[in-house]
Amino acid sequence: MTAVEPPWALLAELTHACPLRCGYCSNPVRLIGRSVELGSGEWAEVFRQAGELGVVQTHLSGGEPLLRRDLPELVAAADTAGLHTQLVTSGVGLTERRLAGLVGAGLRGVQLSVQHAEPTAAERIAGAHSFAAKERAAGLIRAAGLPFGLNVVLHRGNLDAVEELIALGVAWGADRIELANTQYHGWAARNRAALLPEPGQVERARETVLRWRRRLDEPELVWVAPDLLTGTAKPCMGGWGRISLTVAPDGTVLPCPAAATLPGLDPPNVKDRRLAWIWRESTAFNAYRGESWMREPCRGCALRTTDFGGCRCQAYALTGDARNPDPACHHAPDHHLVPLRRTSTAATHRETPAETRREARREALMEPPGEP
Numbered sequence: 001m002t003a004v005e006p007p008w009a010l011l012a013e014l015t016h017a018c019p020l021r022c023g024y025c026s027n028p029v030r031l032i033g034r035s036v037e038l039g040s041g042e043w044a045e046v047f048r049q050a051g052e053l054g055v056v057q058t059h060l061s062g063g064e065p066l067l068r069r070d071l072p073e074l075v076a077a078a079d080t081a082g083l084h085t086q087l088v089t090s091g092v093g094l095t096e097r098r099l100a101g102l103v104g105a106g107l108r109g110v111q112l113s114v115q116h117a118e119p120t121a122a123e124r125i126a127g128a129h130s131f132a133a134k135e136r137a138a139g140l141i142r143a144a145g146l147p148f149g150l151n152v153v154l155h156r157g158n159l160d161a162v163e164e165l166i167a168l169g170v171a172w173g174a175d176r177i178e179l180a181n182t183q184y185h186g187w188a189a190r191n192r193a194a195l196l197p198e199p200g201q202v203e204r205a206r207e208t209v210l211r212w213r214r215r216l217d218e219p220e221l222v223w224v225a226p227d228l229l230t231g232t233a234k235p236c237m238g239g240w241g242r243i244s245l246t247v248a249p250d251g252t253v254l255p256c257p258a259a260a261t262l263p264g265l266d267p268p269n270v271k272d273r274r275l276a277w278i279w280r281e282s283t284a285f286n287a288y289r290g291e292s293w294m295r296e297p298c299r300g301c302a303l304r305t306t307d308f309g310g311c312r313c314q315a316y317a318l319t320g321d322a323r324n325p326d327p328a329c330h331h332a333p334d335h336h337l338v339p340l341r342r343t344s345t346a347a348t349h350r351e352t353p354a355e356t357r358r359e360a361r362r363e364a365l366m367e368p369p370g371e372p
């Protein structure tokens with residue numbers, strides 16, 4: 001048996017609670033409640049084991065990780081374990097004092113999300129008053145001298161504002177602007193009809209990015225292509241069980257954040273097993289590792305070493321079988337199943353992505369109650 005290389009990155013989903021209600025969120029539709037989140041000591045042990053296993057960096061994510069009052073403690077534990085820590089945040093709840101505490105604990109970088117360059121549109125997508133908090137957070141991150149990434153998830157509601165979004169990132173002093181077309185998992189899959197771009201939107205946005213790249217060397221502009229529209233499968237997670245692992249708020253360990261949707265995966269939990277065993281030996285992490293699980297045409301395709309067969313969760317969502325070739329690929333027998341346009345009746349209403357999601361998300365986080 002080939003030795004399994006250690007993972008590079010750990011996505012630590014500290015909580016699924018969030019002050020925003022973005023319709024493109026890839027959190028699972030069945031959000032994990034606050035009462036079953038791992039405690040501070042349990043997270044510290046996860047980071048310790050991750051360091052031992054060879055993990056280099058951890059993304060402290062959510063939901064909104066700032067809702068964890070013990071966040072400085074968690075950052076310190078990850079730092080002590082030798083992990084490079086990046087906070088992935090909406091910016092809501094970030095104060096000068098809070099950030100100073102996190103930097104003192106060992107925080108090395110921040111990725112801030114923004115939904116639109118225009119405040120009213122941004123707040124309509126986010127489903128909450130948040131733009132001023134984000135602007136303030138950007139200033140604090142800059143003043144602290146931390147590496148600063150701005151993340152924008154792109155969809156029908158903001159693809160036409162890419163020009164303004166890049167200008168906003170430049171004005172806010174971002175080192176890196178990630179323009180990521182929506183990946184349809186979790187809430188985003190549920191809201192797909194409202195999120196799918198109109199014809200021409202993606203191409204116009206891509207041309208805008210190329211134009212800015214020709215004008216500026218900095219900030220770095222990252223364009224994450226929409227695999228459903230390009231006819232090519234994305235190398236999801238850099239390959240299943242290959243470079244990264246996700247720990248959900250309750251300690252479930254997953255090869256990707258959406259993998260809990262796959263039937264029969266039986267994902268392990270850090271409360272029952274050591275991370276090293278989970279990574280190397282668990283059924284969940286070996287299910288689609290390497291190439292032996294692949295079917296034709298992936299099995300004989302030259303791209304299998306670069307796209308790793310595409311996305312298993314998408315293959316399952318669109319075809320009902322996670323072993324099938326990812327329908328995003330134009331060679332896949334099920335490519336015709338790719339939803340290229342808004343098709344459902346929901347798309348004929350005037351709803352926004354946030355509105356389609358908001359009520360359901362609120363219900364999910366009402367139990368157990370609110371604040372940490």
Ligand code: FES
Binds near residue numbers: 236257259312313314
């Ligand atoms: Fe799970 Fe792509 S999101 S494999």
